[in-house]
Amino acid sequence: MTPPKPSLEMLRALTDENVLRSLMDHPRLTRAEISARTGISKPTISDSVQRLARAGLVVDTGERTTGRGRAGSYYSLAPGLGAALVAAITPRGVVAEAVDALGHVHGQVRTALEADAGPRVAADALTTAARQLAGKIPGRLRLAVISAADPVDRETGRLVHLPDAPFLVGDLDPSAVLAGTVTGPVLVDNDVNWAARAEHRAGCARGVDDFVYLHLGEGLGCAVVNDGVVRRGHGGLAGEIAHLCTAGPDGRAMAFTEVFAVLGLRRPSSTAIDVPALTGLLAGRGEQAERVRSVLVRAIGGVLAAAVSLADPRMVVIGGEWGLCPGLIPAVDAYFSRTPRPVPLTAAVLSSPELTGARARAVEELQSLIVRMAAPAPEG
Amino acid sequence: MTPPKPSLEMLRALTDENVLRSLMDHPRLTRAEISARTGISKPTISDSVQRLARAGLVVDTGERTTGRGRAGSYYSLAPGLGAALVAAITPRGVVAEAVDALGHVHGQVRTALEADAGPRVAADALTTAARQLAGKIPGRLRLAVISAADPVDRETGRLVHLPDAPFLVGDLDPSAVLAGTVTGPVLVDNDVNWAARAEHRAGCARGVDDFVYLHLGEGLGCAVVNDGVVRRGHGGLAGEIAHLCTAGPDGRAMAFTEVFAVLGLRRPSSTAIDVPALTGLLAGRGEQAERVRSVLVRAIGGVLAAAVSLADPRMVVIGGEWGLCPGLIPAVDAYFSRTPRPVPLTAAVLSSPELTGARARAVEELQSLIVRMAAPAPEG
DNA sequence: CATTCTAGTAAGGACTCTTGCCCAAATACG
DNA sequence: CGTATTTGGGCAAGAGTCCTTACTAGAATG
Numbered sequence: 001m002t003p004p005k006p007s008l009e010m011l012r013a014l015t016d017e018n019v020l021r022s023l024m025d026h027p028r029l030t031r032a033e034i035s036a037r038t039g040i041s042k043p044t045i046s047d048s049v050q051r052l053a054r055a056g057l058v059v060d061t062g063e064r065t066t067g068r069g070r071a072g073s074y075y076s077l078a079p080g081l082g083a084a085l086v087a088a089i090t091p092r093g094v095v096a097e098a099v100d101a102l103g104h105v106h107g108q109v110r111t112a113l114e115a116d117a118g119p120r121v122a123a124d125a126l127t128t129a130a131r132q133l134a135g136k137i138p139g140r141l142r143l144a145v146i147s148a149a150d151p152v153d154r155e156t157g158r159l160v161h162l163p164d165a166p167f168l169v170g171d172l173d174p175s176a177v178l179a180g181t182v183t184g185p186v187l188v189d190n191d192v193n194w195a196a197r198a199e200h201r202a203g204c205a206r207g208v209d210d211f212v213y214l215h216l217g218e219g220l221g222c223a224v225v226n227d228g229v230v231r232r233g234h235g236g237l238a239g240e241i242a243h244l245c246t247a248g249p250d251g252r253a254m255a256f257t258e259v260f261a262v263l264g265l266r267r268p269s270s271t272a273i274d275v276p277a278l279t280g281l282l283a284g285r286g287e288q289a290e291r292v293r294s295v296l297v298r299a300i301g302g303v304l305a306a307a308v309s310l311a312d313p314r315m316v317v318i319g320g321e322w323g324l325c326p327g328l329i330p331a332v333d334a335y336f337s338r339t340p341r342p343v344p345l346t347a348a349v350l351s352s353p354e355l356t357g358a359r360a361r362a363v364e365e366l367q368s369l370i371v372r373m374a375a376p377a378p379e380g
Numbered sequence: 381m382t383p384p385k386p387s388l389e390m391l392r393a394l395t396d397e398n399v400l401r402s403l404m405d406h407p408r409l410t411r412a413e414i415s416a417r418t419g420i421s422k423p424t425i426s427d428s429v430q431r432l433a434r435a436g437l438v439v440d441t442g443e444r445t446t447g448r449g450r451a452g453s454y455y456s457l458a459p460g461l462g463a464a465l466v467a468a469i470t471p472r473g474v475v476a477e478a479v480d481a482l483g484h485v486h487g488q489v490r491t492a493l494e495a496d497a498g499p500r501v502a503a504d505a506l507t508t509a510a511r512q513l514a515g516k517i518p519g520r521l522r523l524a525v526i527s528a529a530d531p532v533d534r535e536t537g538r539l540v541h542l543p544d545a546p547f548l549v550g551d552l553d554p555s556a557v558l559a560g561t562v563t564g565p566v567l568v569d570n571d572v573n574w575a576a577r578a579e580h581r582a583g584c585a586r587g588v589d590d591f592v593y594l595h596l597g598e599g600l601g602c603a604v605v606n607d608g609v610v611r612r613g614h615g616g617l618a619g620e621i622a623h624l625c626t627a628g629p630d631g632r633a634m635a636f637t638e639v640f641a642v643l644g645l646r647r648p649s650s651t652a653i654d655v656p657a658l659t660g661l662l663a664g665r666g667e668q669a670e671r672v673r674s675v676l677v678r679a680i681g682g683v684l685a686a687a688v689s690l691a692d693p694r695m696v697v698i699g700g701e702w703g704l705c706p707g708l709i710p711a712v713d714a715y716f717s718r719t720p721r722p723v724p725l726t727a728a729v730l731s732s733p734e735l736t737g738a739r740a741r742a743v744e745e746l747q748s749l750i751v752r753m754a755a756p757a758p759e760g
Numbered sequence: 761c762a763t764t765c766t767a768g769t770a771a772g773g774a775c776t777c778t779t780g781c782c783c784a785a786a787t788a789c790g
Numbered sequence: 791c792g793t794a795t796t797t798g799g800g801c802a803a804g805a806g807t808c809c810t811t812a813c814t815a816g817a818a819t820g
Contacts, residue, residue: 008391018383038385042769046768066818067766067817068764068817069818072767227611229607240689245685253628305624306690311618311690312612312614312615312617312620313613386808392776421778422778423777423779426800448797
């Protein structure tokens with residue numbers, strides 16, 4: 001609506017951004033290389049590098065080009081610009097890393113958690129890991145990107161408990177937990193959403209800007225990617241499909257999660273799905289197994305019908321502990337391809353996609369933070 | 381990822397854009413007013429106005445300021461910059477307008493169509509209306525924005541027929557139909573999507589960036605607004621909910637459109653809903669009416685459960701011929717507020733929202749087209 | 761050692777935006 | 791009616807950014 005006000009300062013900031021982004025794509029470059037890469041003239045690049053070096057964002061590495069011609073100085077991003085914390089929290093444990101603006105991982109800490117250890121223990125594991133990582137890197141932890149195996153409130157970043165859905169990690173506020181260790185923003189999202197982003201970047205949905213990722217594990221979730229971005233909805237609860245109305249046994253309409261309750265596939269006195277029992281059934285051969293399979297296929301079909309109706313994806317990606325059980329995807333595909341609006345189904349291909357997705361975002365976020373550091377504060 | 385290359389030309393283009401946008405918000409302004417409004421200095425504005433006047437985009441109106449001080453010259457957008465065609469096509473008729481870059485409507489043409497007139501007749505009505513409007517405006521019709529009462533293919537802009545869903549207007553390719561009369565792009569979308577955009581701009585969902593608009597009329601449709609934008613999905617068919625799996629009579633799972641077939645509420649030998657019969661039943665008092673109402677409420681509830689699960693809206697807007705029947709929304713609300721994830725329901729408030737929505741988009745698009753005319757072609 | 765090739769620098773020019781000042785023109789007021 | 795006030799507009803000077811061209815420095819090649 002209102003275009004930005006033109007100013008010479010803006011041009012300079014743009015030049016600096018070009019230089020910084022080049023050095024984020026390539027760890028070390030001479031000024032001539034930056035010039036060639038950006039299309040900006042050599043003198044202008046020299047100016048910018050000088051400015052950025054004075055500001056401490058860029059350093060002369062001391063290395064020189066070899067080969068014909070005069071030796072050029074390699075520049076790179078200053079070490080000490082800091083790193084981002086990436087962490088994935090599940091009821092089984094916490095995995096944490098530190099990544100720098102180049103995308104290099106500087107260390108990984110894995111902490112296993114006992115079953116039903118609870119959110120306090122998870123929080124402690126997270127802070128400990130963050131402190132350890134903070135010691136390993138030259139600068140500070142400037143931001144954190146967290147993947148959690150529970151629904152996440154979009155405003156606050158807290159994990160939330162939805163009725164009749166499992167609360168796997170439990171009541172946790174990563175932003176508060178990390179307040180002392182991480183200086184900047186803490187971004188939190190659902191593991192399924194991160195997984196979908198990872199598959200979109202480099203997995204089976206690469207370049208597909210509209211797809212749906214269905215996660216079938218202890219919890220039931222899905223990510224909706226529309227116009228290339230995971231859509232989280234007002235509260236961040238888009239894709240929480242436990243209560244989606246679908247077809248249960250005998251063609252009765254019921255909530256998705258209900259189907260598992262009726263089939264006796266929930267963990268005792270819990271709303272989480274009994275994955276071992278379910279995989280056992282999916283592998284079984286008896287009449288009973290056959291019946292359960294067909295009920296599940298129809299129930300999943302109902303969920304997919306909803307996803308197709310509301311999101312019109314180009315494809316559906318299926319992941320999760322039991323979603324990848326052999327035979328399940330073909331069975332669902334066979335059923336779904338006979339419905340009025342079939343859509344291709346694919347199996348998720350990445351391992352630990354939630355960490356991959358969160359890591360990519362952490363790098364992006366850290367990079368844009370550094371770019372903003374170069375520009376003087378936009379008035380105040 | 382790759383920031384734009386800085387250049388002085390870019391600054392100038394930005395200044396010009398500031399000037400043009402100012403004159404799009406306010407029909408006439410002096411250079412001093414533009415300067416004050418944009419925060420750009422007077423000499424710079426004078427330069428830009430001179431440039432734009434030479435290019436024929438801006439003209440001195442000849443009017444002068446009155447009041448204290450020296451009289452200033454009022455400038456405005458040049459007439460003859462052209463207009464955009466806005467049209468809404470339904471099986472009942474075609475409504476077409478021409479709007480200019482200031483949002484002024486330059487004429488309206490309404491053509492009634494006989495029932496089942498078919499797409500050829502609608503196409504003729506559209507071209508005739510476009511030709512008439514083209515004669516009434518100073519410049520050319522530079523683009524068109526079309527609302528159609530059928531699903532629209534996102535790639536081609538053609539109306540498409542989905543299985544078991546009514547095809548109200550019928551096979552029509554607005555882009556081809558208008559090729560002779562409109563010089564620029566032809567944007568086509570579903571009437572429900574345009575209505576949702578209108579309610580988002582200025583209706584009951586103003587400022588709500590995540591909501592779902594449920595249209596209950598002859599056809600069943602819905603629009604999903606996420607992060608402030610209507611999400612159309614890969615093929616433009618997001619929101620086509622005829623086959624969404626929901627609860628029918630006796631709690632049986634079935635497609636949404638099936639429910640109406642079972643209840644005998646479809647028009648004879650058609651997949652369109654019999655709206656008169658339905659409104660009659662909704663107003664009725666007998667036991668039969670009661671039963672139908674409760675079935676409908678549950679069926680709609682199932683659809684809303686899907687929308688809430690997948691899109692997490694802040695609110696649900698209900699519109700359409702029978703969606704606004706007295707008593708329906710409260711009944712659905714009473715049912716839905718007892719489900720695990722209730723969301724506020726509201727009635728749509730705008731009249732002919734599809735035209736309003738399309739008009740707003742036409743103005744935006746025409747404005748950005750004019751802005752692009754000011755900038756020299758980005759290399760070629 | 762001369763040649764060739766490349767990185768970096770210096771000078772000059774073109775362009776844009778801003779500040780400050782002055783002028784022109786119209787109203788307000790004595 | 792004449793003067794003060796107020797506002798739009800134009801001009802000049804200055805600072806800043808980027809680009810082109812030409813030149814220098816330095817390293818490998820022959």
